Amino acid sequence: MDIKAYIESGILELYVAGALSEKENEEVYALMLKHPEILTEVQNIETSIIKLTAATAPQGSKNIFNSIKESLDFNDNDNKVIPLNKGKTNWFNYAGWAASIVLAAGLFWATSENNELKSKIKIAETNEQLLEVQIENANNSLTKAKELISVLRDRNIISVPLDGQQVYPEAYAKVYWDKNSNNIYLDVQGLPTPPEGKVYQVWSLTLNPLTPTSLGILDDFNTDENKIFVIENANASQAFGITLEPAGGSESPTLEQLYTLGVVDTAS
Structure with missing residues (x-):
């Protein structure tokens, strides 16, 4: 061959x-x-x-x-x-x-x-990760919802309605005060979206003499879907108020921008 x-x-x-x-x-x-x-x-x-x-x-x-x-x-x-x-x-x-x-x-x-194929697999993996994050967020929201329901059903919780004031009479909010944990659960669904460069600030008040104590600002107001905030409050509060302040908050409340105010029922 x-x-x-x-x-x-x-x-x-x-x-x-x-x-x-x-x-x-x-x-x-x-x-x-x-x-x-x-x-x-x-x-x-x-x-x-x-x-x-x-x-x-x-x-x-x-x-x-x-x-x-x-x-x-x-x-x-x-x-x-x-x-x-x-x-x-x-x-x-x-x-x-x-x-x-x-x-x-x-x-x-x-x-x-x-x-x-590798590109499609990568996209699928990314979508899976996003789905896992969404599920985790949903689980966290469910946990918070169950916690809030438990708080609202507690007979020892003090409920304080906050009515709209002169600057915005249609505004409303509500405080659920748990003295055992020194926390308040603040529902601000009734507040309008703050203008750019402004934030809502929450105040604990004693009335005689009138003494405001800042409980913090609601930085996440626009992004929080439920509009319910948990805030620590160890004060002997007699009232709660919410004012509109410049970004970063103020040392004392701007009374001309007082949106809601509510007095704690002393019989509670």
């Missing part, structure tokens, strides 16, 4: 490309086991295809074509028609290279598909 002629026939390229029949594949495989030169040539072809694909994949199909032309020793000055005086063309070689081209294109397509 002429090993060199067999290698140059192009059948090994077709074998690597998977373009042969099952019987032909078996024949090539048997020859590979018998002749180390054929095995080496198959390995070289596979290595060339992999290198060709790796070199051309990032640049796209145009560079694939250029790399293949270089591998075939073509250039832009070559004639488009093969002259008759060049002798008989070895079409098996060209068939082999054609099969190699198909394989290279297939590997490029597979690489693109793989990247797209």
